[in-house]
Amino acid sequence: MSTDLEEKISARTAPLVAEWTGKVLDAGPGDVACERGYIVHWVESTENANPLYWDELVARELTGGWVAPPSMLSVWMRPLMFKPNNRHGAGEQIRPLEMHFRLKDAFELPEGIVTANEIVFGVPVRPGDVISTKQTVAEIGDVRTNRLGTGRPWTIDVTYTNQRGEVVAVESYRMFCYVRTAK
Amino acid sequence: MNPSLTFEKVSFGDALPALELNVTARTVIMGASSSRDWQPQHHDHAWATTRAGTKDIFLNTPNQAGFIERYLTDWTGPHGRLGRMKFRMRRPVYPGETLVFSGTVRNTAVDEQGCAWVDVDIELTVGGEVATEVSARLAIPKDADDNPWRRAHDDWRP
Numbered sequence: 001m002s003t004d005l006e007e008k009i010s011a012r013t014a015p016l017v018a019e020w021t022g023k024v025l026d027a028g029p030g031d032v033a034c035e036r037g038y039i040v041h042w043v044e045s046t047e048n049a050n051p052l053y054w055d056e057l058v059a060r061e062l063t064g065g066w067v068a069p070p071s072m073l074s075v076w077m078r079p080l081m082f083k084p085n086n087r088h089g090a091g092e093q094i095r096p097l098e099m100h101f102r103l104k105d106a107f108e109l110p111e112g113i114v115t116a117n118e119i120v121f122g123v124p125v126r127p128g129d130v131i132s133t134k135q136t137v138a139e140i141g142d143v144r145t146n147r148l149g150t151g152r153p154w155t156i157d158v159t160y161t162n163q164r165g166e167v168v169a170v171e172s173y174r175m176f177c178y179v180r181t182a183k
Numbered sequence: 184m185n186p187s188l189t190f191e192k193v194s195f196g197d198a199l200p201a202l203e204l205n206v207t208a209r210t211v212i213m214g215a216s217s218s219r220d221w222q223p224q225h226h227d228h229a230w231a232t233t234r235a236g237t238k239d240i241f242l243n244t245p246n247q248a249g250f251i252e253r254y255l256t257d258w259t260g261p262h263g264r265l266g267r268m269k270f271r272m273r274r275p276v277y278p279g280e281t282l283v284f285s286g287t288v289r290n291t292a293v294d295e296q297g298c299a300w301v302d303v304d305i306e307l308t309v310g311g312e313v314a315t316e317v318s319a320r321l322a323i324p325k326d327a328d329d330n331p332w333r334r335a336h337d338d339w340r341p
Contacts, residue, residue, distance in 0.1 A: 038217075041216065042217045045218075045249065047204075075219050096222075116272065118270075
């Protein structure tokens with residue numbers, strides 16, 4: 001049995017589901033290129049002793065030179081928190097995974113969490129690479145309530161390509177966006 | 184450099200060595216920083232508790248992916264190459280908690296291109312409660328002369 005809040009959100013957002021499903025955002029190249037400093041910070045934070053990321057001789061032998069850990073993928077799409085000339089326009093808020101935030105705004109669901117994530121990795125990312133993304137709304141689910149609140153799940157697919165047009169990964173984010181339930 | 188783990192050494196049902204991680208506020212915030220994720224629930228306690236409704240700041244998704252990759256390549260050595268990873272978060276992971284990684288080989292296969300694949304199911308638990316479930320697919324050397332990192336184009340089909 002659905003709650004009043006579920007019915008209210010469902011009625012308000014139902015027309016948006018068809019409008020937004022399948023929308024594609026070409027987010028263009030990321031603000032930062034892959035570089036060693038980011039890689040070192042990543043393996044520092046994950047306490048990763050893999051010599052591929054610490055020993056250049058090993059990297060040369062196994063991968064033909066430095067590569068980034070595949071799991072670093074989303075690092076290359078996140079916008080800088082500050083830059084002098086925001087390409088999205090002066091005064092516009094800078095947001096990572098922009099399509100997700102546009103959905104949140106459109107659906108008026110202010111909170112959101114990632115509930116599942118799937119990544120298929122392609123060509124390795126190397127220092128100097130600049131990664132571009134295309135973000136697609138794959139699915140918007142029905143209104144539901146959990147311990148966090150009431151809202152909708154949705155899935156956003158992100159295709160990552162390097163400056164040569166090679167696919168470095170395809171990632172799928174499953175989100176739940178909600179209004180908090182009063183306690 | 185010789186591979187430390189090759190395909191013939193891996194069998195269905197093999198258990199990966201467990202890993203324990205004591206999660207601190209530094210773990211969470213450094214993970215957010217290294218993944219360039221400045222969403223406030225990963226560094227701002229007041230925002231996490233009052234806005235997101237969580238108990239504290241918590242590990243972000245990319246940082247968990249990084250720890251999972253590290254867990255897998257601790258086992259395979261540097262020749263191991265991640266092909267696919269799927270994970271589902273069941274509960275947030277907070278500072279003060281001990282995260283335990285465990286993994287089991289659920290499939291092994293060599294594809295038409297000769298790439299040797301190992302599928303691993305991983306659980307990240309806190310006090311016995313599953314926080315994150317992972318299915319990962321890794322390429323490992325088929326034999327001592329193989330190197331999955333040299334695969335490209337049609338020879339790399341994760």
